[in-house]
Amino acid sequence: MSSTAGGASLRARGTTLGGRLKASAVDALNFRAGRWLRSSKPYLALLGFALFLGFWYYAVEVARLPRFKDLPGLTVVVREWLSRSPVYGLSIFTPEYYKHILISLERVGWSFLVSTLVGVPLGLFLGWSRTLKEFAFPIFELFRPIPALAWIPMSIVLFPSTESSILFLTCIAPFFATTLNTMLGVESIDSAYMRAATCLGASRWQVFRHVIVPGAMPFIFTGLEISMGLCWFSLVGGEMLSGNYGLGYMIIDSFMNISYPNIVIGMATLGVVGYATSGMVRILGNYMMRWRMRELALGGRS
Amino acid sequence: MAVDHCSLDIAAGEICMIVGPSGCGKTTLLNAIAGFHEITSGSITLDGNVLCNAAKPKADPGSDRIVVFQNGALFPWKTNLENVKFGPAMRGIMSKAEITEKALGMMADAGLAGVEQNFPGEVSSGMRRRVEIVRALMNDPKVLLLDEPYRALDSLTKSVMHEALLEIYYKNKVTIFFITHDLEEAIFLGHKVAIMTTRPCKPKKVLTIDIPHPRDYGVLTSKRFRELMEETEEIVHEEALKAFEAGEREN
Numbered sequence: 001m002s003s004t005a006g007g008a009s010l011r012a013r014g015t016t017l018g019g020r021l022k023a024s025a026v027d028a029l030n031f032r033a034g035r036w037l038r039s040s041k042p043y044l045a046l047l048g049f050a051l052f053l054g055f056w057y058y059a060v061e062v063a064r065l066p067r068f069k070d071l072p073g074l075t076v077v078v079r080e081w082l083s084r085s086p087v088y089g090l091s092i093f094t095p096e097y098y099k100h101i102l103i104s105l106e107r108v109g110w111s112f113l114v115s116t117l118v119g120v121p122l123g124l125f126l127g128w129s130r131t132l133k134e135f136a137f138p139i140f141e142l143f144r145p146i147p148a149l150a151w152i153p154m155s156i157v158l159f160p161s162t163e164s165s166i167l168f169l170t171c172i173a174p175f176f177a178t179t180l181n182t183m184l185g186v187e188s189i190d191s192a193y194m195r196a197a198t199c200l201g202a203s204r205w206q207v208f209r210h211v212i213v214p215g216a217m218p219f220i221f222t223g224l225e226i227s228m229g230l231c232w233f234s235l236v237g238g239e240m241l242s243g244n245y246g247l248g249y250m251i252i253d254s255f256m257n258i259s260y261p262n263i264v265i266g267m268a269t270l271g272v273v274g275y276a277t278s279g280m281v282r283i284l285g286n287y288m289m290r291w292r293m294r295e296l297a298l299g300g301r302s
Numbered sequence: 303m304a305v306d307h308c309s310l311d312i313a314a315g316e317i318c319m320i321v322g323p324s325g326c327g328k329t330t331l332l333n334a335i336a337g338f339h340e341i342t343s344g345s346i347t348l349d350g351n352v353l354c355n356a357a358k359p360k361a362d363p364g365s366d367r368i369v370v371f372q373n374g375a376l377f378p379w380k381t382n383l384e385n386v387k388f389g390p391a392m393r394g395i396m397s398k399a400e401i402t403e404k405a406l407g408m409m410a411d412a413g414l415a416g417v418e419q420n421f422p423g424e425v426s427s428g429m430r431r432r433v434e435i436v437r438a439l440m441n442d443p444k445v446l447l448l449d450e451p452y453r454a455l456d457s458l459t460k461s462v463m464h465e466a467l468l469e470i471y472y473k474n475k476v477t478i479f480f481i482t483h484d485l486e487e488a489i490f491l492g493h494k495v496a497i498m499t500t501r502p503c504k505p506k507k508v509l510t511i512d513i514p515h516p517r518d519y520g521v522l523t524s525k526r527f528r529e530l531m532e533e534t535e536e537i538v539h540e541e542a543l544k545a546f547e548a549g550e551r552e553n
Contacts (some may be wrong), residue, residue, distance in 0.1 A: 004500035008349045008366070008444030008477050009314045195338055196375035198390035200441060201365040210388070291379045295423030 080261040081268075088259035090250070100266075101273060102245040104239065108231045108277065111170035115227055119175045120220060123182025128212055133183075144176045148234050152241070166242055172191040172232040174227035181223025185216030218292065221285030228281050232274045247273075304330035306502035309343070312494070314349075317471065317478040320539060322498030323545035328481045329372075331503070332447050335479065337363035348444060365389055368438040369447045373454065374430055376422040382433050383409070383418035389441040408436050414472060428459040432466060439474055448480045452487070464490060465519060472516055485538050489513075489530050490521060497537055500509035500545040507537055 021025025059068040061075060080086045083093070090097050126133050126140075148169045159165040193215060197207045213243035247270050286293055304327035312318040321326050333339035335346055335353065337360060345355035353361035368389075369375075376385050390396050396404070409418060412432050417425050422433065431451055438446055452460045461470045464487065471478065482488055488495045489511055496505040513526050521527055 009312060009316075105331060189373075190373075190376040192371045192373065193377060195336075195363070196369065197377075197388070197392075199336055199363045199365065199368050200437070201393040202388075203392070206392050210380075210392075211377065214377070218377070289379070291421040291423060294421055295378065 003011060008235045013261030022117035026099065034139035042079050077261045077268075081265050088254070088257075088262050090254075090259075090262050090265055097265075097269075100245055100250045101269060103245040104235060105247065105273065105277075107166060107170060107235055107239075108228075110167055111148065111174060111231045111235065112228060112277075114167070115171045115178055115231070116224060118171075119223075119227070120182050123179040123220075123223075124208075124212065124216065126179070127183040127186025127216065128208060129288050140176075140179070144180075146172075149237065150173045162242055162244070166235075166238045169238045170231055173230040173234050177227045177230055178220075178223045182216060182220050185219025185223070186212055188219060217285075217289050219282070221289070224281050225278055225283070228278050232270065232277070236270065303502045304479055305334075306504055308498075308504040309344075310508070311497060312477060312479065314476055315475045316493045317403055317480060317491055319495045320479065320481045320498060321483065321485055321488045321495060322481075322484060322503055323500055326498050326500045326541070326545060327503035328498060329449055332369065332449055332479065332481055335359035335361070335445070336367055336369045336447055365393065365441040365467065366443055367445045367447055368441060368443040369387035369449060370431075370434050370438055370451045372449045372451070374427070374434060376421075376434050376437070378422050381419050381421055382414065382425070385422065385433060386437045393441075405436075405440060408440060409433070411473065413466065424461075427455060428463055431455070431463060435467070435470060438473050439470065439476065443476060445479060450481050450483065452482075452484075460487070461519065467491065468515075468517060483549045485531065485534060486522070489527060489534070490517065490530060495534070497534060497541070500541055500548060506541065507534070509534065540551045551553060 053074060059065045060071050061073040080088060081091050083091050086094065092269040126137060144149050151169060151172060155168050157163045159168055189212065193211050194207055202210065235246070236248035236251070239246035240252040242249065247266050251263050251266040254260065254266065308331060310318070317535075320328050320331070330339055334341050337353070340359040341354055341356075342359070343356055346353045346361065348366065351356070353367075368437055376382075377388070380388070383402075387401050390401045390404070391398075406415075406418065409415060414432055414436065416430060417429060417433075422430050426434075435446070435448075436449075452463050455463060468491065480488075480491065492511055493515075494508060494510055495512060496508045496519070498504065499506045509530070511522055511530060513524070
């Protein structure tokens with residue numbers, strides 16, 4: 001049979017190929033983003049809370065167990081938290097309370113932003129360029145285990161104001177988490193995608209933009225959720241030492257002033273606000289990876 | 303060493319099926335043609351132009367030889383339509399409107415109308431294969447390199463996909479280099495079938511399938527088909543046994 005347009009003749013003459021085929025890294029996509037798809041079981045969550053609060057109430061106020069009886073009781077804390085004129089000065093009706101929350105939120109916001117804006121591009125390039133990885137990764141890994149606390153003296157020397165000092169300290173842990181997860185995300189991308197893009201005619205930069213960045217997204221957002229938690233973690237420690245406003249400061253100050261219910265109020269507030277901010281990151285992730293949400297909703301049907 | 307002194311000629315517009323046991327080096331050969339792997343000696347030419355030889359061991363990957371991968375490489379984060387438009391969109395050779403028009407047309411031709419706005423993860427694997435083939439054909443490649451594309455499909459879907467591929471082929475007449483381990487698939491689709499030895503592979507037997515095109519599913523029960531199967535089954539089985547004994551790993 002004869003053919004006209006669209007064909008080409010291919011000749012392989014005496015070809016000899018050597019070496020092993022490079023095995024493509026099979027990805028281990030984290031399904032954390034998909035958990036949101038499971039229909040929520042609010043009843044179990046409420047039951048969980050109820051059991052915890054019930055135990056607290058029982059241990060402190062009813063049974064008066066040995067060490068527990070010195071803790072602030074559930075009823076005391078709840079009464080304080082919801083009272084219009086609280087004995088120890090903090091409740092949902094006092095402006096002081098919201099000032100602490102907002103200041104902590106602002107600090108977390110800045111540290112999350114900075115660590116993300118530096119960490120994600122760095123992680124992408126570390127995964128993308130082998131040369132850069134060989135150059136920068138050993139230094140990165142050497143610094144990574146150093147905790148923020150160890151950086152305090154350096155931070156005081158390097159940064160002029162208390163606020164910028166705190167910001168630096170709170171950025172450290174999230175930065176490392178974000179960068180590492182992003183880098184692993186890039187490395188997890190099946191090389192078939194990059195090869196496909198190349199033979200379809202994409203330039204190196206186009207492959208980066210259309211394959212690497214979206215392909216690494218699931219890992220990037222896992223990293224961001226973790227880093228959000230680390231932002232709070234690092235922040236509270238810093239605030240306890242720094243001595244002005246914020247939830248961490250509020251907790252340690254309440255301890256100094258023997259206003260124990262406020263400690264619990266502070267902790268509970270941290271829990272709620274932390275949960276909310278992590279939730280926001282997750283929702284953003286789900287929005288940016290709609291393709292994954294839809295795929296998981298179908299149970300990954302083939 | 304994966305391939306040793308393999309010589310093969312494929313004419314323009316021909317469907318050449320490469321049959322061989324798993325791990326024999328067929329994918330390595332395809333990768334060399336596509337430009338993902340280096341060759342140690344010999345040469346590969348396309349329409350007389352050298353793709354690679356001893357002086358230039360690695361061919362440049364390009365849209366004249368497009369690969370359809372074994373496990374599928376449709377970008378899961380792009381819709382089917384965006385995937386299909388990817389090649390021309392990246393190369394910037396046509397205007398956006400032209401690309402969209404061509405894409406919609408080709409998808410409709412391949413029976414994919416209606417799933418343009420879905421993501422690959424939302425459609426069946428048979429459809430995904432077709433989208434991937436259309437994505438390749440959008441770039442008017444000279445050669446389509448198919449690496450066991452129907453391996454993961456069940457046999458019912460497979461038989462439909464064969465006819466779909468032939469339909470697409472009759473419209474586009476592109477040269478096809480198709481790797482498979484399924485002898486029936488090879489004889490049904492191909493003009494030429496090359497049976498490869500185990501690693502390191504080279505063609506053990508190359509036969510021309512003289513069943514005329516256009517073919518349809520009825521061919522599978524024809525006398526000539528049965529004859530060809532008988533001729534080749536034993537050779538393929540022999541190589542498969544050797545591979546099994548040598549404990550070849552799957553690619």
